[in-house]
Amino acid sequence: MRLNLISKLTIATGAVLLCTMALFAYLNLNSFKDLLLQEAISEADKITETIIRSTHNQMLRDDRPLFYKTIAEIGNQRGVERIRLINKTGRVIYSTQESETGTMLNKQAEICAICHGEKELRLTASSKNRSRRFFDSKGEEFLGITNAIYNEESCFTASCHFHPETFKVLGVLDVVVSLDRMHTLIDVYRNRSIALVLLLITLTSLSLTLFTQKLVNRPVKELLEHTKMLSRGELDGSVPSFSNDELGELAQSFNSMTLSLKKARSELEGWGKNLEQMVQERTQELTKIQAQLIRSEKLASLGEVVAGIAHEINNPLTGILVFSSLIHSNPVLDETLKNDIETVIRETKRCASIVKGLLEFSRCSTPQKGLTSVNTISDTALSLIEHQILFQDITIRREYGENVPQLLLDPNQIEQVFINIFLNAAQAMQGEGVLAIRSRVDYARNEVLFSITDNGCGIPEAHLDKVFDPFFSTKENKGTGLGLSVSYGIIQEHGGSIEVQSEVGAGTTFTIHLPVLQQEQLEAAPARPEAPGTPQTA
Structure with missing residues (x-):
């Protein structure tokens, strides 16, 4: 016989509930029983205390008839089975059961063992330790509790008494009460608990079933039916949404899977039509990669050519600058020619700056790498430029990641990259705005990301692909267009990459990706090089 899902769940849940609630009822019943027993011990102990306190004056006067009458009246209370007074020698002085009066108890008797330890007399004991439970011949359970009658000062100083002061205990008062009421309450509680457990299991099982x-x-069932439809190739159906729980997510997953299968079948049917388009897309990607390779080769070739040209031009420029400076400082120079000589000097210096940028661009020096922190290099670069007038009204925000590891870098070259980008950002903001510098670790790609964001004028989208090209500049009559090209080459020499995102009127973000060293690379890495000095900017 096959059981459906709801039957299995109901049976399993009912079994778990039955075991759980049975255990709960058992533990609760035992706890209730212990509570009632403790209450019975407390009530019996109160009776002994009441007798001792109410008969204290009678004992001082040695009024035994009144003393015994008081005990007898208390012994007639409901639930009190027996009260007896035992002296220190173990003789029963008085008992509500007359047959016990005058009898002698052995120290090995249960009542005596309560107060007498193995080696010495226990003068004080808790009510629980002074109590005992026993059954009579009829099987009825009783609770007995003893309370010592101490030889207080009022006792051994009374004129009618003969007990010496050395006696600590004059006797013991023993009260025995019936536990029938406790058992009655336990039976009632147990029956109610069983009925309540059965009722709760029934109601819970019905509720769980519904x-x-x-x-x-x-x-x-809906999901099973939808699965059968999918097996028949019917992809137009969908599973209705049930709720926002796991089954609802499963239904959404089935619907998503159906749509994916339908889309895959449509793609397979239209593969022939889309093949040409896919080939064209792949061709465009390959063309883009090829263009990047060509660009790298051009930059390398251009660097070699530029290096030769720069060296050839640098010597004549030096001569022009020296002689023009000498002419300008000659006191016999006609004042009308000084402006012309100053123009020559100024333009010669501009050419020298361009030549210097060309040399920086063409320089292929090997980085002097060592373990260092990009955050530290950034702070060093900022300390060199943040006090310039250009940065006077610019707010610099350092948002460095706390767990950014040390990298294998040439601090001088990386500082040059940072200064180039910081200066470009300040010029784009026209000396007023917010410069945000952030660093963090991309654990998925195992690299450090260092981003520099400004809220300046931004770069037009048409120029974004050219910003790293040599001699390209968006500044009118300013700069050589080599700063970002040099930075691009430095980052590549460090095994990283640099990218730019910009929006006209909103600002620009340059993001530098630098690789994180593996453990074996860290162990083999050289020590940190000397701190960078004054960087050369292009």
């Missing part, structure tokens, strides 16, 4: 039918069984 909820399971609505929340589990019906959605599962």
